[in-house]
Amino acid sequence: MSIPYAEVIGDPIAQSKSPLIHGFWLEALGLKGDYRRAHVKPDALADYVAERREDPDWRGCNVTMPHKAAIMDLVDDPGDIRGSIGAMNTVVRQRDGALIGTNTDAAGFYAPLAELDLEGAPVVVVGAGGAARAVLFALARAGVGPVTILNRSPLKAMGLLATFGLKGEVVALDATLPPAALLVNASSLGMKGQPPLDLDLSHLPDDAIVYDLVYSPLTTGLLAAAESRGLDTVDGLDMLIGQAALAFELFFGKAPPEGRDEELRALLTA
Numbered sequence: 001m002s003i004p005y006a007e008v009i010g011d012p013i014a015q016s017k018s019p020l021i022h023g024f025w026l027e028a029l030g031l032k033g034d035y036r037r038a039h040v041k042p043d044a045l046a047d048y049v050a051e052r053r054e055d056p057d058w059r060g061c062n063v064t065m066p067h068k069a070a071i072m073d074l075v076d077d078p079g080d081i082r083g084s085i086g087a088m089n090t091v092v093r094q095r096d097g098a099l100i101g102t103n104t105d106a107a108g109f110y111a112p113l114a115e116l117d118l119e120g121a122p123v124v125v126v127g128a129g130g131a132a133r134a135v136l137f138a139l140a141r142a143g144v145g146p147v148t149i150l151n152r153s154p155l156k157a158m159g160l161l162a163t164f165g166l167k168g169e170v171v172a173l174d175a176t177l178p179p180a181a182l183l184v185n186a187s188s189l190g191m192k193g194q195p196p197l198d199l200d201l202s203h204l205p206d207d208a209i210v211y212d213l214v215y216s217p218l219t220t221g222l223l224a225a226a227e228s229r230g231l232d233t234v235d236g237l238d239m240l241i242g243q244a245a246l247a248f249e250l251f252f253g254k255a256p257p258e259g260r261d262e263e264l265r266a267l268l269t270a
């Protein structure tokens, strides 16, 4: 009996939490389906795609490091991803075998902020890597005001402001923060095994929101500092779950169950 399935591919892949998330939703909805990990090395990526596209049970895959750029050349329809976010994290197989590529990170990042009016609001983003690209793409779409990027490599960050048509400036990691409405950590700083992100949050207004994409640990030093200042916070699991939810619907044709996020979060942090 054939079972529809999707996968997450990367090298390494053992660390991925995606099978846990998709598996939880499949079970909660009682859907016939599977979501697996596939260890795909860079030199095997083209063969993997060629083989899977022939399999009608394969609904597609999530794509993680180091394939997010290379996969753009292997799908039939990459949309406008190459000229915008510049990284693909989801491939969906159509019934005729055609492969459509997309990126759900930007929408996943923005989902917890969707109720806010960020138009014209000053924002701070730490980092200028792949995650920062998705964040800046979403923030540009939301029409935010000046963006201050803090990054170790300033040139890279300046390039991102230009790419996304954002007004703002690039400053060093130890610069004094402007009074921003939203501060996002999209760097690896604060992640387990990485140096901490030490920012002085005293210049942020009392209604500022601090959002950390890092989810290991879940309560980073940055979020702890924001909470002790009484600021609202968003942790990295919100984005992780948000980007997965969009992919799940593309793979299995149904939205994840509502009202089960706390249970899922408990599973992910157990």
Ligand code: NAP
Residues within 6 Å of the ligand: 105, 126, 127, 128, 129, 130, 131, 132, 151, 152, 153, 156, 186, 187, 188, 189, 191, 194, 195, 213, 214, 215, 236, 237, 239, 240, 241, 243
């Ligand atoms: P990346 O492309 O490798 O970028 C890493 C960023 O961190 C760069 O800006 C880099 O600065 C900076 N950085 C790294 N080590 C540093 C150090 N020792 N000192 C100063 N800056 C340093 O990684 P990414 O894919 O953007 O991921 C960044 C973080 O976001 C990771 O912790 C990842 O787990 C998290 N993330 C979370 C989600 C989610 O769903 N919650 C999704 C994607 C990513 P340079 O530019 O100077 O190299």
